Amino acid sequence: MPSMLHLSLPISLLGAWAVFARNFLVWRRLFWPALVMNFGEPALYLLGLGLGLGHFIGEMDGVSYLAFLASGIIASSAMNTASFEGMYSVYTRMGPQKTYDAMLATPLRVQDIVLGEMLWCAAKAVFSAGGIFIVALALGLLTSPSALWVLPAAMLIGLAFAGPAMMMSALARNYDFFNYYVVLVLTPMLLVSGVFYPIDSLPAGLRPWVDLLPLPHAVELTRGIVLEAALTRPWVNILVLSLYALFGFYSAAWLIRRRLLE
Amino acid sequence: MDSAIKNDSPAVLARGLCKSFQHPTLGTTLAVDHIDLCVPRGICFGLLGSNGAGKTTTLRMLLGLMPPTSGTLELLGLPMPAAECQVRAKLGIVPQADNLDPDLSVEQNLRVYASFFGVARHGLDTRIDQLLRFAHLTDRRAHRVESLSGGMKRRLTLARALINAPELLVLDEPTTGLDPQARHILWSRLEELKAQGTTLLLTTHYMDEAERLCDELVVMDHGRVLDQGSPQALIARHVEPWVIEIRFAAHLETHFAPLSALGKLERHGSSLFLYTHERKLALPQIERLAAVQPTPPVLLQRPAGLEDVFLRLTGRDLREDA
Secondary structure, X not given: OOOOOOOOOOOOXXXXXXXXXXXXXXXXXXXXXXXXXHHHHHHHHHHHHXXXXXXXXXXXXXXXXXXXXXXXXXXXXXXXXXXXXXHHHHHHHHOOOOHHHHHHOOXXXXXHHHHHHHHHHHHHHHXXXXXXXXXXXXXXXXXXXXXXXXXXXHHHHHHHHHHXXXXXXXXXXXXXXXXXXXXXXXXXXXXXXXXXXXXHHOOOOOHHHHOOOHHHHHHHHHHHHHOOXXXXXXXXXXXXXXXXXXXXXXXXXXXXXXXXXX | OHHHHHHHOOOEEEEEEEEEEXXXXXXXXXXXXXXXXXXXXXXXXXXXXXXXXXXXXXXXXXXXXXXOOEEEEEEOOEEOOOOHHHHHOOEEEEOOOOOOOOOOEHHHHHHHHHHXXXXXXXXXXXXXXXXXXXXXXXXXXOOEHHHOOHHHHHHHHHHHHOOOOOOEEEEEOOOOOOOHHHHHHHHHHHHHHHHOOOEEXXXXXXXXXXXXXOOEEEEEEOOEEEEEEOHHHHHHHHOOOEEEEEOOOHHHOOOOHHHHHHEEEEEEOOEEEEEEOOHHHXXXXXXHHHHOOOOOOOEEEEEOOHHHHHHHHHOOOHHHOO
């Protein structure tokens, strides 16, 4: 039996880059529908909830509700984009399209493909975060260039969520399987992670557990950057997200290897 | 010279190769059972067998896509699966199932595949032009893959497998599912490659394909190699040179039994087959026996072929479970 965690997996960065470039080439053709999905939808949420609910709520945590929401939705949008790419698109390439089978007939190895796909998921997360960034800029919510740090943050958030999503793809037998992950994991996480209301308002007993999840750390990071508030514990946030990215990479590589090569 | 020594090593060298699978209800099954293979360079080598004989499993192990349960394996002088990346850089693979990239055009399929091999951009345009011409796809270069016919897709898959100028080209059932014309075009492409010195390794369950293309082949059944040799050598070794088929006469076996004196009389499917060295003696005798039947059966005679070898070696008709 191969050991579960081969931490010394050899990786070809050129190979991972080739996988990334293949996805980019395909995506260029699908640019406009991708733009509507990644930019339009979160923008509608932001305007609808931010202005609509914001009218009743007024301020939250000392800022306008629109600004509060925008700074959180950047994180959740990065999460959703990376997760959906890591599930539906990756599964399509791994299963029905047999793209990975074709790749594995070349010097590419499973870990090169997984790294390339994770980077691609992260790039799409940056793209969708960038969309909200522009909307927020247009609404006058951003004042300092330091808010641009939210884009590399979105990249890290994308990496953190791409791995677990690809693990789901490796385990899935059909597209319906992803409903479990969306309804049982992503949606509950979205609701407790401080996107729509501050985490402080959660019951005290719940908070330490919520702190183990990746999304609250993602939200803390993007909110701190966008609102130019003091980042309370940026290194903890970065560490937690990085651990999720690493765990996801090794686990997804192991599971996909088991699915395709055993 | 190190490289000269390496080029002398066989394309494939397998010793005692085994693959077993754990099955929840059937227990352990041996898909490949102690196979020895030696494929010299520069020839076309065939793995012949019906579906489930272990051909594809053997191929997957050769390509490093499945770890062997036991045995040793070298490809192009390099140990597998230890040197899988190095080996696959020198391999071209034409899989059984179409896995062309449907999101890309014909030309992009070649270009993107080249990037997976790290093929240098310099000279790539020329190479792609050559391969498109070779595959008769020049006028389709901007088309999407879905718009291609089955034969075109297979030729594109072949062109894609050649993008890295492989030393060994591996083809899994290359013409399964193609119409006769498309098969002939593909065969001519493979013969051209062979003439250029590319080593070909193919699996097939088509006897005409194996007889036409293969210099040497192994016959596989139930995960074992039953025999190895050139098509002519296998025919000479295992069957009499002539076959006379007495069509739809399986129920008349006792009536034709006296023919056993002239060769081997066997029943396969609905026909009787006489395998014989004495064609000239046998024919008049068969005609006499046939003539007394109320509806005389149809007689067909032909030189023995690989299909007869396969029947003799495995004891069953290839078409029964193909």
